Amino acid sequence: MKLSPRLAAIVRMIDLPTKVADVGTDHAYIPIYLAQNTSCSTIIASDAKENPYQFAIENVKQMGLADRIDVRLGSGLSVLNEGEVETVIIAGMGSQTMQDIITADYELAQNLERIILQPMAGAASLRKWLVKNNFKIIDESLVKDERIYQIIVVEPGSMELNDQFLLELGPILIQKREELWEEYTTELINKWNRIKNEIIENNPEHAKVAELNEKIKKIKEIKGIKK
Ligand SMILES: C[S@@+](CC[C@H](N)C(=O)[O-])C[C@H]1O[C@@H](n2cnc3c(N)ncnc32)[C@H](O)[C@@H]1O
Known part of the structure; x- marks a missing residue:
């Protein structure tokens, strides 16, 4: 098999x-x-x-x-x-x-x-x-x-483990950084940006926008992306 x-x-x-x-x-x-x-x-x-x-x-x-x-x-x-x-x-x-x-x-x-x-x-x-x-x-x-x-x-x-961000990303995935790590995190950034843009269209002041911005910032930091 x-x-x-x-x-x-x-x-x-x-x-x-x-x-x-x-x-x-x-x-x-x-x-x-x-x-x-x-x-x-x-x-x-x-x-x-x-x-x-x-x-x-x-x-x-x-x-x-x-x-x-x-x-x-x-x-x-x-x-x-x-x-x-x-x-x-x-x-x-x-x-x-x-x-x-x-x-x-x-x-x-x-x-x-x-x-x-x-x-x-x-x-x-x-x-x-x-x-x-x-x-x-x-x-x-x-x-x-x-x-x-x-x-x-x-x-x-x-x-x-109380860090919601780590739980979301995968506490061991972060440590292991397998071959697919880059692609996985890039997909996450794209997904969060997509969700954010959809929310902004209806309500730019929605609390979720700031939350998503924070998550995108954090994951970019982890990936070593400057901005
Ligand atoms: C998409 S298949 C996945 C098959 C295989 N595990 C895999 O990963 O390729 C999902 C299977 O889970 C079964 N399933 C769904 N709920 C279940 C449950 N509560 N207990 C046992 N089997 C369940 C479905 O009948 C179906 O055969």
Whole structure:
């Protein structure tokens, strides 16, 4: 199984080998890759919807991996028993869905070793929510697969991080400055400028304008841009 750059980047964040569940697996590509290339003793692939669930079962069967991958139907972490896995991957969904999944089975989530999250949108709000809800960000990464995606890795625990700007940008992304860092921050500046200009059209005095100007100034400072 050859993974897309996005899925391969998610796999790189797994501390292997581990007992793992890919929640919202759809095609089960990550579980199939893990079964073929690692010694993970427990690999669970789950999906809340019937069609992706059947799709996953079919792919796993076709690859001859039905004895290695347990495919389950059900929402979020509800398909897992307490202590059954150490690592959970939740990828390719929106930030709010991820928050809902963790909230619905919060105790179980708090007993995991690691949750690897790859939101399609809302990474900043997801980070803020995670830190507020006793998860510690232990790693982050950027990956480009048509567009830039963020991967956020957390473990249960508290984090001394109240700086909203850092949470928005990614506290570890700032430190790591991966290859995509320049492109990522330039995209952010463009996005914030776009939002600012839209607000200015209707209400130049809106408090958000000053807030966005401040954020743009800060990120330019971090990038080393003079003005
Ligand atoms: C866009 S696909 C992402 C598939 C794969 N994780 C990836 O990143 O390529 C999103 C999948 O999440 C599933 N899903 C959405 N909400 C879910 C939930 N609460 N629990 C489990 N799966 C869910 C959907 O049915 C769909 O198959």
